[in-house]
Amino acid sequence: MAKIIFNWSKDLIVITNGVELSKGGVQELHKRSIKIISEPIKNLIGDDGHLQKIEFVSGETIIRSGGFVVPFFYRPNQFAEKLGCEVHENGTVVTDGVGRTTKKYIYIAGETEKSGPSSLMISAADGNKAAVSVNTDLTMERF
Template sequence: MNKYDCIIIGGGPAGLSGALALGRARKNVLVLDDSRPRNAVTHEMHGFLSRDRIKPSEFRRIAKEQISEYPTVQFAAETAVSVEGSDGEFMITTAQGQTYTSRKILFAIGKKDIPLPIAGLSDVYGKSAFVCPYCDGWELQDQELVIIAKGAGAFHLAKMIPGWSSRYAICTNGPDELTEEEREELRQHGVPVYDAPIRSIVSNDGKVERVELEDGTSVSCTGIFFAPQLTIGSELPASIGCEMKETGSVITDALGRTNVPGVYCAGDAGTEMYQAIAAASTGAMAAMSINGELLMESWNRSNY
């Protein structure tokens, strides 16, 4: 059985960036990816230098094509279901029945959406409803918007959205969970807040037209920003003993190292900063740290 220097679980920006760095460092790498990225719902990636407005599938295609020029990197369209072992001797089993061994592991498993119980939201998600103004605010600039969030999340978005549009309202889909000070500040800035439950989001071919509330109120809009509910893309980090945050992210240091020796994490799985370009950066940094660790281990094994 071939032992890899590193197995990367996940083939998004973090995993692909890590594979590129390790491939260029002449390390034997296997990338396991089931091709179910969270950004598959979107038509375009935004804010990624030299790749602004590219389709997510095209981004991955180009990345794999370029990485494939490095012969020590392999890809397998498989889903990792178990990880066992310890630093230097990890064993990964996939849903397809394959078993692989590796010296190091890089989790680049991302996050996944927990569907929100709002009728019509899935019809507009990725088309006219988004979660990040930095990613999609430009496309909705100066439009009539609705923020679907409550509490601190709603208040935070309310202060961000004016960078793209001054025409917006907040629908909290139930009790707003705002403080009285926050409510007063929103009133002073002329931001309408509707706390009735949402009956449905009305749209046409993915383009939102209005948000209808249970009390009969109809809030017109052509775009939505909402606070998602996320969970980590896989339970594998926790299964091998990685410490986790309350948010569901893996706890890492600045180089992607977890508390488990030989196990690294990069991208959305280890942060709440959900940007493709940031994920790619953390993937590269983790890969360099992994390479450094492998080099030191080889150095220390050398006979003089």
């Protein structure tokens, strides 16, 4: 994320909220004079939805007018698990890449199959792939 933001602005501070970065990651950021703050965040301060300051647990604050949050993608799939589908540690359902799960006759599409961001268009395309798999499996079974 820092690489993308650095492309837009050099006024960048990476705040890890208590998470330690890898040595390589720290070196990459320091090479570009990007400040790193690893202290946990206590509060985001602003007015009417506009960020003004970030307060840390130590009480220190920094003035910022905007920020980005790197999302953590976890897709809980209790329903798929109850159906007997195999699920990865990150919550995504194990598939063959075209919608077939590890359980016969159970197909999925969209965000339940991915651990990253998705979109309506990608999910629709995944749905098309799963539909082709369903049709192929039914055709082969009936022939």
